[in-house]
Amino acid sequence: MISAGTTLRRIRETKPLVHQITNYVVMNETANATLAIGALPVMAHAQEEVEEMARLASSLVINIGTLSEHWVEAMLLAGGAASARGIPVVLDPVGAGATAYRTQTSRRILDVVDVTVLRGNAGEVGTLVGAEAEVRGVESMSVAGEPADLAREAGRRLRLVASVTGPVDHVSDGERVLAVVNGHPLLSAVTGTGCISTALTGCFLAAKPEAPLEAAAEALAAFGVAAEDAADGAAGPGTFHARLYDALAALDPDTLDERTRIEEL
């Protein structure tokens, strides 16, 4: 059953620990978004401790935004430890398709780790399923075909839940496809909002590990509703950004479901 409100209530009650190995640009932002939604973030990337930390967590978020070899090794170790315990893992393949190193690293993680949800833009996910995709830096420029089909194809081929964000988000386990219409254009004016959606996916997954397709869609919908609230009264990307955490913290489990726009295609 899809109910972002129910899962949000569960997050607030259980305060799951969400281990994040993410990029330098957005660490503060994803930690604050995690706190605002009601979960507990922990950032740790040393090979000496990532396995221990991953085992303590309710979900693991891996984001390759500013990858380098030591960090990739840590991601593989943490991912392996999480997989072995059945702890859900979210992967954000930032910039896959832009450089060979990012594409290869994403594939390497997908090979070794039991990734539960792959959260990326159309160019990144398209690259990983072999579609014709154009990625410029960390932006998706174009990808062949419909995003719903891309999500389904990625879910099916990679055997995970593919969460493809864009003007409309598409989440698929390879069979079902959920479209999420919530959101606001200002999200693309602030760096790291994609990474925040990945972190929030980790939070929802931690509270609803039994239903990753639904959890992934609920996370995007909840974030989209918060963005809609934050944009109301914002004077630009800077005040929008500050208000985004206010809006996440103010999300009301009792009314959230009336506002989320998740449709099964």
Next chain:
Amino acid sequence: MISAGTTLRRIRETKPLVHQITNYVVMNETANATLAIGALPVMAHAQEEVEEMARLASSLVINIGTLSEHWVEAMLLAGGAASARGIPVVLDPVGAGATAYRTQTSRRILDVVDVTVLRGNAGEVGTLVGAEAEVRGVESMSVAGEPADLAREAGRRLRLVASVTGPVDHVSDGERVLAVVNGHPLLSAVTGTGCISTALTGCFLAAKPEAPLEAAAEALAAFGVAAEDAADGAAGPGTFHARLYDALAALDPDTLDERTRIEEL
């Protein structure tokens, strides 16, 4: 003598350089808090330069929030250089108790460096004095005993000033215990506010190196007053966070002492 206002005035007049080797999540935040209180932050972690930089500074802040081996080596080098010159050092043992690596690294730094103030939550400080403590990620979940006793015990055993933050903060040199009641619940809704309190401790210590117990308590009280001001009118953690720097910059040395609530137990 305890007077946060006097020490704040001194910071604003002398603009001490505060060298910070801290974590990726909060670097921007602690630098901005340092500037807002009136001191000059400098972030440098390369082994090639940390000793030289530490010697130029009026205090050194070591924070292990996102530790790894290269960084720990740099912390030890910088700490050693500061100790040799009598430059005060603040240590924030982020997550001690959560993983063995964090506990061992904190102990290693305490062994090698002449730490002036240890600033942590009850779980972290409790771990380092062998109390039964539960730490989840970087959050303190529970610790045996009273926080005032924990601070005194830590101060006595580790021969430093222990600054244990929580709903009420307790600062002790092993004999005297100062309780600081200023603060606001929104502080726990923003990541890195513990790290900011550590950085501000470094600023106050730089301006009042002769009285670390008082300086540590004054720093927490000043930060608490700023948090009270920032919360007034904030719509949530995001706007509170932005307003926190406004409030730190607006702290008035002339009226601060009327507002700080520091009590000797």
Next chain:
Amino acid sequence: MISAGTTLRRIRETKPLVHQITNYVVMNETANATLAIGALPVMAHAQEEVEEMARLASSLVINIGTLSEHWVEAMLLAGGAASARGIPVVLDPVGAGATAYRTQTSRRILDVVDVTVLRGNAGEVGTLVGAEAEVRGVESMSVAGEPADLAREAGRRLRLVASVTGPVDHVSDGERVLAVVNGHPLLSAVTGTGCISTALTGCFLAAKPEAPLEAAAEALAAFGVAAEDAADGAAGPGTFHARLYDALAALDPDTLDERTRIEEL
């Protein structure tokens, strides 16, 4: 021809990719400023990919604020790849003069890379041309002589465009000197505003590579105008900081030239 408005329009129309190898403290801030002005930021520092990423970009920004050996190697690789393709490079020698490592690294980059614009404060730039300069941490404390002369001297000796920021900014190619009077004192109350001016220099240079002297001055003027707008109504450094991105995004190409104050000396 000097026209910040024309260059800004060009940035918004072409959305150039600006590759940034910068410091941990300001990555989020420079990425958001880059987005707000209308360009696309990408942060990548692994030796495995920096050359490939630099070749995809319209300009490269190198900032040594939290340098270490792996990062310096990546800066040299990326800078070399950019130079070989004629892609403009901006160097921010953060803290040159404060430690030997920072001075030497800045010189090493200047030797190996075809730096188009050197953007620093008077102490940093003065250090690199052998002037008597005092740098404290990352702050310029004093430097012998007039800033206009320093900029001209640096431009001439280092054979690049020197962009020396301060209360008034001076930009010179070694012959002509442009003074930029826009700006606001609150800029110095927020960490990383120097780094943001460097990133924006990269954006303007990407859109006007044929005229680096003008592009560098226009970037500083546009940022100064945004700071003036952001300060209007800000309650301190925290709200000013958030409003700065609003103001950058709201800059109007049609009216910008009326507000910029760039004078040829």
